[in-house]
Amino acid sequence: xxxxxxxxxxxDSLKPSGIRRFFDLAAQMEDVISLGVGxxxxxxxxxxxxxxxxxxxxxxxxxxxNAGMIDLREEISxxxxxxxxxxxxxxxxxxxxVGASQAIDLALRATVNPGEEVLVVxxxxxxxxxxxxxxxxxxxxxxxxxxxxxxxxxxxxEEAVTPRTKAIILCNPNNPTGAxxxxxxxxxxxxxxxxxxxxxxxxxIYAELTYEDVHTSFPAIKGMKERTVLISGxxxxxxxxxxxxxxxxxxxxxxxxxxxxxxxxxMCAPTIAQHAALEAMKNGKPSVDHMMxxxxxxxxxxxxxxxxxxxxxxxxxxxxxxxxxxxxxGLTSAEFAEELLQEEQVAxxxxxxxxxxxxxxxxxxxxxxxxxxxxxxxxMKRFVEKRV
Amino acid sequence: MQEQEIExxxxxxxNANMEPSKIAKLMNITxxxxxxxxxxxxxxxxxxxxxxxxxxxxxxxxxEVTAMVDVKVQPARGVGFDKVAExxxxxxxxxxxxxxxxxxxxxxxxxxxxxxxxxxxxxxxLSALDSVLSTTxxxxxxxxxxxxxxxxxxxxxxxxxxxxx
Numbered sequence: 001x002x003x004x005x006x007x008x009x010x011x012d013s014l015k016p017s018g019i020r021r022f023f024d025l026a027a028q029m030e031d032v033i034s035l036g037v038g039x040x041x042x043x044x045x046x047x048x049x050x051x052x053x054x055x056x057x058x059x060x061x062x063x064x065x066n067a068g069m070i071d072l073r074e075e076i077s078x079x080x081x082x083x084x085x086x087x088x089x090x091x092x093x094x095x096x097x098v099g100a101s102q103a104i105d106l107a108l109r110a111t112v113n114p115g116e117e118v119l120v121v122x123x124x125x126x127x128x129x130x131x132x133x134x135x136x137x138x139x140x141x142x143x144x145x146x147x148x149x150x151x152x153x154x155x156x157x158e159e160a161v162t163p164r165t166k167a168i169i170l171c172n173p174n175n176p177t178g179a180x181x182x183x184x185x186x187x188x189x190x191x192x193x194x195x196x197x198x199x200x201x202x203x204x205i206y207a208e209l210t211y212e213d214v215h216t217s218f219p220a221i222k223g224m225k226e227r228t229v230l231i232s233g234x235x236x237x238x239x240x241x242x243x244x245x246x247x248x249x250x251x252x253x254x255x256x257x258x259x260x261x262x263x264x265x266x267m268c269a270p271t272i273a274q275h276a277a278l279e280a281m282k283n284g285k286p287s288v289d290h291m292m293x294x295x296x297x298x299x300x301x302x303x304x305x306x307x308x309x310x311x312x313x314x315x316x317x318x319x320x321x322x323x324x325x326x327x328x329x330g331l332t333s334a335e336f337a338e339e340l341l342q343e344e345q346v347a348x349x350x351x352x353x354x355x356x357x358x359x360x361x362x363x364x365x366x367x368x369x370x371x372x373x374x375x376x377x378x379x380m381k382r383f384v385e386k387r388v
Numbered sequence: 389m390q391e392q393e394i395e396x397x398x399x400x401x402x403n404a405n406m407e408p409s410k411i412a413k414l415m416n417i418t419x420x421x422x423x424x425x426x427x428x429x430x431x432x433x434x435x436x437x438x439x440x441x442x443x444x445x446x447x448x449x450x451x452e453v454t455a456m457v458d459v460k461v462q463p464a465r466g467v468g469f470d471k472v473a474e475x476x477x478x479x480x481x482x483x484x485x486x487x488x489x490x491x492x493x494x495x496x497x498x499x500x501x502x503x504x505x506x507x508x509x510x511x512x513x514l515s516a517l518d519s520v521l522s523t524t525x526x527x528x529x530x531x532x533x534x535x536x537x538x539x540x541x542x543x544x545x546x547x548x549x550x551x552x553x
Contacts, residue, residue, distance in 0.1 A: 023551040036551035126553050175553075297399075297414040304413045347550055374410070 014130045018353030022337065026347040033376045035364040036347040038175065040239040040320070042367075045287035048240065048276040055275035064271050066263040067255075068096025068247070072274050075281035076247055084207065084217035086230065088249040095259050096269045096277075100205045100233040100246035103258075104169070105131050107201050107229045107248055110257040112137035116166035121152050122355025123323075125175050125203070137166070143357035146325065149314050150177040150357075151185060154192040161192075167199040170218060173206040176354045176363035177323040178299075178316020183216040190221045200228040205246070206319040208237035208288055211296045213317065219250075226251055234273075236319075237288050238280045243273035295320050298366040298373060305377040306364075309384050320367040323351065327360045329387040337362055344379035392417070396425050397434065402536075404438040441537060454483070454499050455506050457514065458492040458524040469493060472519045481509050492524070503527060 005012070019036075026032055067073065073090040080086050088094055097103040104127065112118060114136040120128045122141045132139040142160045144150040157168065170189075173180040181189070193200055202218035219225040233246025246269075248258060262268075299316065306313035306324040313324035326336045333350035340346050351358030366373060392415065399411055408422040415422070429435045445451045461472045469487050476496055477485040484497040496514070500506040506525075515523050531539050 017553070019551055019553050023549065026550040032550055034546075034548075034550045037548050038552045039548060041546065041548070293395075297395075300416040301410070301413045304416070349551060370410075370414075 010133065014133065017126050019126060019349060022347075022349060022353070025338070026341060029341065029345060032341070032345045032347050033368070033372050033379070034347040035366070035368060035373075035376055036349045037365050037367060038321075039241040040236065040291065040367050041369060042239040042291050044239050044243070044276070045280075045284065047283060047287075048238070048279045051279035052272050052276040056272060060271055060275055062271065064096075064268045064274060066268055067094065067259045068269055069271075069274050069278070072096055072278050072281070073247075075278060076249070079281050080217070080230075080249065084215065084220055086217050086219045086225065086249075088230075089252070092252045093255050094247060094249050095255050095262060096274060097233070097246045097248060097262065098266060098269050099235060099244045100203060100231050101127060102262075102266065103229075103231045103233070103246045103248040104128070104201065104203065105135070106258040106261055107231065107250075107254070108132055108135035108137065108167075109261055110254055111199055111229075112166055115164060117162060117164045118166060119157065119160050119168040119198075121168075121170065121174075123150065123174075123176050123351060123358035123361075124169075124171055124354055126354060128169050128171075132169075138164070140165070141355060143355060144177075144179075145357065146361070150174065150179045150323070151181060152189060154188050157189065157192045157196075161196050161198075165196060165198060167201060168193065169201045169203065171203040171205075172218070173210055173215075173316075173318025175206065175319055176321050176349070176351065176358065177361075178319045178321045180210050180213065180215070180317030180319075182213050183221070186216055186218060186221055190218075190224050193227065194223060198227065200224065201231060202228050203231045205232050205236050207232060209292055209295060209320060210318040211292075211299060212315075215318070229254055234277050234280055237291070238277075238284055239287075239291060240273070240276065240280065243270070243276055245269055245273040245277050295367065298368075298370060301370070302364065302366045302373060302377070305381075309377070309381040310388050311380075311384060320365055322364045322366060323358075323361050324364065325361055329384060331387070333359055333362055340380065340383050344383050346376050346379050346383075392425060393429060393434070396422065397429065400426075400435075400438075404440070441535065443539065452499055453501065453503055453506055454497060454528045455503075455510075456526045456528065457496040457498055457510060458488075458526075459494040459496055459514065460521040460523075461493045461517075462519040462521055463493075464519065472517065475517055475519075476514065479509075479513060481506075481513075 073094040076094055077088050077090040108131055112135045116137050117140045118132045118137045120139050120141050122143055129139040140160055142156050144152055207215045219228040219230050229248055229250035231248050234240040302322050303313050303315050310328055311324040313322055316322055333352045337348050337350040349363040351361030395415055400406055408419045411422045412419045463469050464471050473485055476482055481498050482496055483499050486495045488495050498506050510523055
């Protein structure tokens, strides 16, 4: 008897991540310098680690409240107020999650009805589109343009909105382009958001890593707090990717619904990570500032190196990615990345895996030691010279 | 301007050997500006020298021996501890001298080829000074971290996956 597939149609229809394919290729090679890593090169600051040792010794190994330890939620609330001027009630408007990724998933599942459309800005983080689909929504992508430095504009939202549009996912500063939106630009977006009565999922995981302007949090814009779920976490600025800890804040009704789903599907975020995060919130600022400064120097270095070798690269305002154009070489993003890996053992991520408008660009993370960056730039220069 | 001075100092503090062209790129300024900044800092003696941190044990078999010596002294009228400190820090065997609060007065770091050699310096030179009342000598057995640098730290050991979203 013919065995039918046990895999669900919906799961089966999800596109495999382009990053995954490229990872498999790079993993087989030796002496690879990777600019493909979406995480800090710093190890978690020692005081956070040491604090978690202490918590373990004290026997903090059980579950916490579903929404996360109240101490931590209070610290997050204080931190957001102090850093970005947004005020959330720790009891009712904050949920601690397993990374910002889970916060995105919860926010979508808590708000999207079948058939409703969610706008996803591309080039963007690879998880948004599948997460919208899994939540039963219909992802509608917006392609930002290189001539706008990949910044989202009100015009682009207007063109994508339909009567079925429920929400928009913003990522500011952006992965993979590093584009950071100013307060004025966000205010212009807010007008359109209000006009079409949209919910905003504002992914601000890179907020602290903003190099030119001071970061403006979307809910800090007038009228936006009641229609925004702010998503952030500890992975990037606090160098805690492996601890898997994020959070969401927003209107009580939405956060309570998120906690309801969270309690059935996850119970709570890892207890030991919550203790480390407590220390990060209380005493982490000097470490974050130190790392931020170091990323900024390396950004300056990589951007001027790309421009010198003839790969046009605008100055990214945030995150730790440069997104140079590789069109001068006459290669597609995928060809460029594959040939570069084969010839020079440097791994970069083809821009098109982040959305079609990323074609012609590659994502290069500068969260890599200066020594490695220096060598990577030497190798890339050699590679580009052969082709231009 | 002062912000740039601090930034350049923090860069060369960890690597005095960093080329001006690289410093220029990191700070987003020109190479001329880098040279100008460095010259300015040298002139006002904010930069006192460019020394190299060496693990001598990797080059010659004979390891250097270092002792931290706690010294109690008799301060002199008018000059306090400064005069006796100078008598001590002028010796080339002495690598560092600090005035301390607490149970003793001067902390003196002494380097030599052998324990015997250091012992001889302490008994014949240091203890023999008139104003030195007593010395307690501690030999360094192992260096874990020196001048902010963790020895045997494998910083190239990157534990991250090659590609991640």
